Amino acid sequence: MTIHWKEYNAASCYDELIAVEGPRPAAAALCRHLAALGDEELDERRDAVALAIRAMGITFTVYSEEEGSIDRAWPFDIIPRIIELHEWRRVEAGLIQRVRALNALIHDIYHQQRIVRDGVLPAELLSGSKNFRPECVGIDPPYQTWAHICGSDLVRDQDGTIYVLEDNLRVPSGVSYMLENREVMKRVLPEMFENYSILPIDSYPSQLYTTLAALSPRPIKYPEVVVLTPGIYNSAYFEHAYLAQQMGAELVEGGDLFVDRDDCVYMRTIHGPERVDVIYRRIDDLFLDPEAFNPDSTLGVPGLLRAWRAGNVALANAPGAGVADDKVVYAYIPEAIRYYLGEEPILPNVPTYRCLYPDECGYVLDHLAELVVKPANESGGYGMLIGPQASAAELARFRQLIAEDPRNYIAQPLLNLSSVPTLVDHCTAPRHVDLRPFILSGRDYHVTMGGLTRVALREGSTVVNSSQGGGSKDTWVVDLEDSQE
Amino acid sequence: MLSRVAQNIYWLARYTERAENTARLIGVSTHLQLDLPRAVRPGWSPIIAITGGDELYRSHYQGYSEVDVVRFLILDDHNPSSLINCLKWARESARTIRDFLPRESWEQLNESHQLACEEQYRGLAQRTRYAYLSRVIQSIQGLTGVLAGTMSHDAGYAFLRIGRNLERADMTTRIIDVRSDDLLPESSELHPYESIQWMSVLKSLSGYQMYRRQMQQAIGWGPVLNFLFKDRQFPRAVGFCVAELRSELEQLPRSEEALELATALLEEISQIDPDHLDPEGLHRLIDHLQLQLGTLHQAISEGYFSY
Numbered sequence: 057m058t059i060h061w062k063e064y065n066a067a068s069c070y071d072e073l074i075a076v077e078g079p080r081p082a083a084a085a086l087c088r089h090l091a092a093l094g095d096e097e098l099d100e101r102r103d104a105v106a107l108a109i110r111a112m113g114i115t116f117t118v119y120s121e122e123e124g125s126i127d128r129a130w131p132f133d134i135i136p137r138i139i140e141l142h143e144w145r146r147v148e149a150g151l152i153q154r155v156r157a158l159n160a161l162i163h164d165i166y167h168q169q170r171i172v173r174d175g176v177l178p179a180e181l182l183s184g185s186k187n188f189r190p191e192c193v194g195i196d197p198p199y200q201t202w203a204h205i206c207g208s209d210l211v212r213d214q215d216g217t218i219y220v221l222e223d224n225l226r227v228p229s230g231v232s233y234m235l236e237n238r239e240v241m242k243r244v245l246p247e248m249f250e251n252y253s254i255l256p257i258d259s260y261p262s263q264l265y266t267t268l269a270a271l272s273p274r275p276i277k278y279p280e281v282v283v284l285t286p287g288i289y290n291s292a293y294f295e296h297a298y299l300a301q302q303m304g305a306e307l308v309e310g311g312d313l314f315v316d317r318d319d320c321v322y323m324r325t326i327h328g329p330e331r332v333d334v335i336y337r338r339i340d341d342l343f344l345d346p347e348a349f350n351p352d353s354t355l356g357v358p359g360l361l362r363a364w365r366a367g368n369v370a371l372a373n374a375p376g377a378g379v380a381d382d383k384v385v386y387a388y389i390p391e392a393i394r395y396y397l398g399e400e401p402i403l404p405n406v407p408t409y410r411c412l413y414p415d416e417c418g419y420v421l422d423h424l425a426e427l428v429v430k431p432a433n434e435s436g437g438y439g440m441l442i443g444p445q446a447s448a449a450e451l452a453r454f455r456q457l458i459a460e461d462p463r464n465y466i467a468q469p470l471l472n473l474s475s476v477p478t479l480v481d482h483c484t485a486p487r488h489v490d491l492r493p494f495i496l497s498g499r500d501y502h503v504t505m506g507g508l509t510r511v512a513l514r515e516g517s518t519v520v521n522s523s524q525g526g527g528s529k530d531t532w533v534v535d536l537e538d539s540q541e
Numbered sequence: 542m543l544s545r546v547a548q549n550i551y552w553l554a555r556y557t558e559r560a561e562n563t564a565r566l567i568g569v570s571t572h573l574q575l576d577l578p579r580a581v582r583p584g585w586s587p588i589i590a591i592t593g594g595d596e597l598y599r600s601h602y603q604g605y606s607e608v609d610v611v612r613f614l615i616l617d618d619h620n621p622s623s624l625i626n627c628l629k630w631a632r633e634s635a636r637t638i639r640d641f642l643p644r645e646s647w648e649q650l651n652e653s654h655q656l657a658c659e660e661q662y663r664g665l666a667q668r669t670r671y672a673y674l675s676r677v678i679q680s681i682q683g684l685t686g687v688l689a690g691t692m693s694h695d696a697g698y699a700f701l702r703i704g705r706n707l708e709r710a711d712m713t714t715r716i717i718d719v720r721s722d723d724l725l726p727e728s729s730e731l732h733p734y735e736s737i738q739w740m741s742v743l744k745s746l747s748g749y750q751m752y753r754r755q756m757q758q759a760i761g762w763g764p765v766l767n768f769l770f771k772d773r774q775f776p777r778a779v780g781f782c783v784a785e786l787r788s789e790l791e792q793l794p795r796s797e798e799a800l801e802l803a804t805a806l807l808e809e810i811s812q813i814d815p816d817h818l819d820p821e822g823l824h825r826l827i828d829h830l831q832l833q834l835g836t837l838h839q840a841i842s843e844g845y846f847s848y
Contacts, residue, residue, distance in 0.1 A: 110651070110655070111648045111651060111652065112644075112648060287637075288633075288636055288637050297636075297639040298639070301639060301641070301644070306543055306546075307638075307639075307641075308543065309545065311545070312543050312544070312545055323543060324543065324544045324545075324848075325542055325543055325544060326542050326543075326544055326547050326696060326793065326794065326795070326845045327542075327794050327795070328795070
């Protein structure tokens with residue numbers, strides 16, 4: 057059977073493509089086209105996707121106890137998510153505003169801490185923060201920018217409002233999948249690109265290179281920019297290699313680099329040692345430098361922090377930037393935007409209860425079964441409580457966890473994430489999605505056109521992480537005024 | 542260029558070359574068995590000897606049946622140099638330097654690896670073996686072509702060609718060594734199958750046609766050995782490989798030591814005179830050449846990869 061959009065039912069949430077009365081304007085042509093495809097043609101396209109993904113070697117790594125680490129093909133759905141350009145422009149402005157405030161906040165935290173002295177951010181948040189790095193106090197990175205690459209997760213609730221769910225300021229990943237998804241799509245549905253004005257996304261690697269090169273401590277025309285990876289067994293290794301390749305930068309591992317007596321960083325090459333200016337590091341703070349942090353780390357470079365503090369090498373993101381992506385600090389970002397920029401936040405936070413405050417904590421404990429509870433420093437969906445789906449034992453366990461360490465927890469209402477039609481056998485069914493755009497900052501700001509749409513492939517699920525059954529879709533920012541109807 | 546990257550390119554080249562040579566060897570051996578009467582068939586044990594895996598083979602198999610030998614060479618996981626393991630290691634080497642390789646070459650290598658794995662059982666059955674091996678060889682040749690056509694011919698490419706030529710020279714000496722084992726320099730009475738066996742030596746190296754064109758001499762001990770050691774036009778002749786490798790070394794920085802070794806080796810090769818060699822002397826010569834190739838590998842490895 058072919059796809060019948062009238063039978064498509066996403067009534068329980070906001071659907072990105074299909075409104076109650078039928079496809080949204082930006083999705084109309086796509087929906088018509090898909091409905092016109094027979095089963096065989098749909099199968100053909102799907103096979104073409106599988107083939108392209110396999111041939112392109114797009115994989116992510118999953119760890120399992122039996123098999124160690126294995127490469128899985130990237131799960132991809134051929135129906136794209138579509139965003140209209142005029143809506144995207146507002147989101148883009150909101151993201152830049154947010155990242156400006158985030159960088160101002162991090163810089164302030166490692167300097168005078170005005171925001172604490174002025175009573176906007178409670179001091180105990182910092183004293184208890186796992187990602188606050190005393191080694192970073194007083195450092196002045198170029199452009200006072202700490203989070204050069206930020207991946208913020210956006211979700212849309214039932215009423216259509218887009219919220220920021222979290223900011224990822226340490227080593228956010230996913231951008232390579234965004235770029236590869238578009239490549240796959242162009243191979244599989246080329247005809248749609250002729251009819252639609254889909255804004256291109258492929259300038260990201262060169263924007264990233266420009267952002268990084270501008271951080272070079274040596275004022276030379278071709279600074280040495282490298283991507284530092286933990287190695288091929290890291291789950292995001294594919295991305296590290298991809299970005300290095302796309303930027304024409306060296307992909308280095310800790311063992312390729314060393315810090316000499318002059319406190320400069322060098323890499324081992326066939327010509328002998330060569331000076332490195334900028335390191336796009338994809339290794340967590342604590343593994344960066346066994347001299348400064350975890351002495352057991354074999355991934356890092358001894359002396360790297362010393363070289364960075366001396367201003368002889370730029371690190372992106374800067375060490376210590378993670379202090380602002382703590383899920384509790386998150387709750388204060390709208391206030392930080394007002395405080396540092398004197399502006400009203402364009403993109404709202406998801407309403408957040410901070411267990412740090414006794415009254416908010418009381419509310420959370422009374423309504424635990426309705427709320428989502430998150431610990432401050434976990435990512436990938438780990439360590440969370442989803443109240444409405446939790447057993448009595450889990451609720452009791454979290455009640456105790458919160459009571460023991462209220463500072464470490466926040467709670468949010470369970471959002472009804474928006475959906476996008478997703479191919480299930482030969483039909484489409486709504487599946488929940490989020491969106492991770494990437495924001496570059498430094499000398500200038502740049503936001504990806506759209507971002508990575510992650511989709512929870514299991515019916516009813518809202519867990520979009522690839523490690524837990526999530527997939528992804530291409531994301532089209534479409535200029536309707538310029539599209540052929 | 543990073544030392545680690547150079548090292549991985551070098552091994553990528555060696556492993557893909559080894560995979561291709563293994564595929565050729567199996568193909569030609571299969572044919573040779575059909576060409577010769579039972580009494581003079583060399584059997585399958587020499588093939589194992591060529592790959593240097595005799596001890597390993599004997600710890601897992603009894604006897605040298607065609608099925609066992611071919612299985613060992615194509616897909617046995619115990620054999621680190623099996624066709625599939627070579628492609629697997631080539632892929633692993635490439636994986637860590639994906640940023641450095643042209644994207645198409647990575648795709649091509651993936652395809653080769655998938656093809657060799659997914660259709661491995663076609664390689665075991667005699668009827669489908671030829672088609673399987675041809676496709677694998679073509680696929681690897683495709684990789685060589687993509688690299689030649691899309692990768693900058695820079696230092697990285699030099700390491701690729703060095704790895705390939707070193708591996709190829711090594712394989713050619715092994716094939717000569719094992720295949721000439723039961724062949725005599727001057728057969729007093731006419732050995733009816735001698736020329737077929739010399740042809741198989743050439744064919745193992747895909748060199749029969751080129752030999753014919755180049756040498757215009759009857760097939761036999763002297764001319765074949767001259768061709769396979771000293772020819773400077775045939776890409777699988779030992780002399781050709783070492784000359785290629787030498788000219789690549791000239792492009793690289795800090796190559797003095799390796800260059801000296803390659804020059805000396807080339808000089809030795811040009812002095813080889815097969816007509817004054819008996820089978821025992823040939824053995825010793827080949828042992829010596831392989832040792833020299835090993836020393837050259839050592840010099841490259843210590844000079845560039847792990848200084």
